[in-house]
Amino acid sequence: MSQGFPRTEVGGASLSRMIIGTNWVLGYSHTSPAADSMIRSQHAERESIAQILETFLESGVDTMMGLFAGNQPLCDARRLAEDRTGKKLIVIDTPPLNVDDSESARREADAVIAASAANGATFCFPHHSSTEQLVNKNLQAIPRLPDYLAMIRDHGMIPGLSAHMPELVTYSDANEYDVETYIQIYNCVGFLMQIEVEYIHRVIWNAKKPVMTIKSMAAGRVSPFVGLSFSFATIRECDMVTVGCFTPDEAREDIEIGRAAIERRAPRLAGRASPKKTAIMA
Numbered sequence: 045m046s047q048g049f050p051r052t053e054v055g056g057a058s059l060s061r062m063i064i065g066t067n068w069v070l071g072y073s074h075t076s077p078a079a080d081s082m083i084r085s086q087h088a089e090r091e092s093i094a095q096i097l098e099t100f101l102e103s104g105v106d107t108m109m110g111l112f113a114g115n116q117p118l119c120d121a122r123r124l125a126e127d128r129t130g131k132k133l134i135v136i137d138t139p140p141l142n143v144d145d146s147e148s149a150r151r152e153a154d155a156v157i158a159a160s161a162a163n164g165a166t167f168c169f170p171h172h173s174s175t176e177q178l179v180n181k182n183l184q185a186i187p188r189l190p191d192y193l194a195m196i197r198d199h200g201m202i203p204g205l206s207a208h209m210p211e212l213v214t215y216s217d218a219n220e221y222d223v224e225t226y227i228q229i230y231n232c233v234g235f236l237m238q239i240e241v242e243y244i245h246r247v248i249w250n251a252k253k254p255v256m257t258i259k260s261m262a263a264g265r266v267s268p269f270v271g272l273s274f275s276f277a278t279i280r281e282c283d284m285v286t287v288g289c290f291t292p293d294e295a296r297e298d299i300e301i302g303r304a305a306i307e308r309r310a311p312r313l314a315g316r317a318s319p320k321k322t323a324i325m326a
Contacts, residue, residue, distance in 0.1 A: 048104035049299065050306050052282045054254050055202040055224030057166055059107040059134055061276075062302045063256055064100050065288035066110030066118060067263075069093045074236070074263035083290065093121035094128070099292040101129045103299045109136040109227070109256065109286055111171065112163055113156065119163060136256070137165035138206050138227070141174040141192060154195050161199040168196045169227060172206040179211055186215055193222045204256075209238060210247045217252045227256045227286075232274040235262035245278055254282040261287070268294075268301050269311065276305035 049060045069087040073079035087093050097108070112119055112135070122133055137160040141153040160168045170192050178186045196203040204225040205212050213226045228248060234241045236259055248255045257279060261271035268287075275285045285302065289295040297313060304311035 049303060051104075052254055052284060054204075055167075057134065057202060059284065060105045061284050061306070062100075062105045062107075062299065063136070063284050063286040064097065064105060064108040064133075065258065065286040066108070066115075068288035068290045069096065069121075070110065070115055070118065074259075086290065088117065090117045090120040090124055093118060094124040095292050096289055096295050097121060097125035097133065098129055099295040100299065101125060101131045101133065103296075105299060106131060107134045107136065107284070109138065109258075111139060112137050112165070113139050113159060134167075135163070135165040136167040136169065136204075137163065138169045138171050140171040143170075143174050143177050143188070143192070145188065150191065153192060157192070157195045157199050157201075161201055165201055167204055167225070168199070168201040169204040169206040172208045172212075172227070175205060175207070175212060176209050179209060179215065181211065184211075184215055185219055186212065186221065189216075189221055197222065204253075208236070210244060213247050213251050213255070217250075223253065225254045225256060226251060227258055229259045230255075230257040230275060230279070231259050231262045231266070231271060233262050233265060235259055235265055248279055248283060254284065255279065256284045256286060258286045260285050268298050269313075272298060272301045273305045276302060 049062055051058050052061050068083060071080045071084035073083055110118060126132055139156050139160055141156055142149040157168055178189055180187055193203040202224050203222060205216055205223050206227040207213055208229055213228060216223055229237050230244050237244055257275055260275045261268055287298045289298060301311045
């Protein structure tokens, strides 16, 4: 019998504190072109992705983050997993937007946001590559951001910010923009983080809204035990950790490690298949 995963609330919606990431089914390894190709080959069809999503859903992890536009196998896998399990996935879509300051660009952005809503997204976060074009460090503000947040509200979704730059979090809080949560890179080795781990830790703890942390295992540079244990131990109870998996077995391990970290116990996992183990490892 499955156990529910611990939950938090964001913008009135209940979310699992573990979020399903999609880089390791879409082909964004942050490792090498060969690794990207391996991922795309394994997950070119919906079936393999659906099996991973079903594994998460069966354990109460029902929140999913990704870039859905143009990734039809991912969209199809989501619906297949929902049909098989009878459970719904809460979708956090992170579409890139044309943020040029023109009427045609705004119409284009609105169309992208409308497509996100049509795909069933509950949350819509303009992709960090788009939003960061608007950041003005001199003003400590993000000019014209409210235009896109209003579009998201108008299409019935909950707005948030995808942030690689920590300034997006602090400027949004300071200017009281209409966002309910933030995505922020956070891991124990500082991978892809623009400033030190200790400072991002402070940004997260000072944030006025819940934070969705990403890159928890530094794209495979640390083990799941190290990465997930660090993240869950050093964020707030309202915050979340995003994990990417290549197989259903990896998903099961990550779920157990994450739950164990929250419950402050040792994870129940089999040992690695290392040859000639010493007595202490065996």
